[in-house]
Amino acid sequence: MRKRNISVITRLNKKEQQHLKALVKRSGLSQEAYIRHLINGVIPNDAPSPDYFRMMKELHVIGNNLNQIASKAHRLNVIDVQEYDKAVRLFEKTVKDITNAVITPKKY
Template sequence: MKRTVKKQFWLSRDEAQELQKKAKRTCLSEAALFRLLVRGFEPKEKPDDRFYDVMRQLSAIGNNLHQLTVKANAIGFLDMQKLNTEAERWHSFQADVERQFLRPEKSDLKWQ
């Protein structure tokens, strides 16, 4: 999206510090945070390192499941339908965790 309209406004020192603090907690620039808020989304704060450790483990397990699926399909040894169902369930769980911790949500603010 090309941004061609410039808006300039004034903040108090406290407001400016609050905007800076919130942008830092969400790992967004102040402008990106502002644009999300204007569009009605409430960004999530950056999760702690435990979240990223869990996501790496989920990703590794998902990759292993995928590799097992490919190998099992090649040799015809495992119940492919069951293995594929479990792999899909695992990837869905991983996506749900990402959505819960990382993706901004629509805000319930009434003025939007």
């Protein structure tokens, strides 16, 4: 059963329809999802390029490698734990900031 069972009909002229379609296409959302975002006070972002997803995947691989290196270094006691943890926190914050800048929609 659908959660959204109320339909709303909106009439647009050709120019408005083309503009809406262009915005929806750029966002990568469905038209319904795009309009719901707007109703909820959120401006949908344009869909990120495929390069973004490739780069984020590589960053996650790097993060995973850092965790493996840290695990071994901690066991062997050959690392400045505080400096390493500080660097990893900066790395994780940077990945989060990039994601927020590119993916997260902005409120009105």
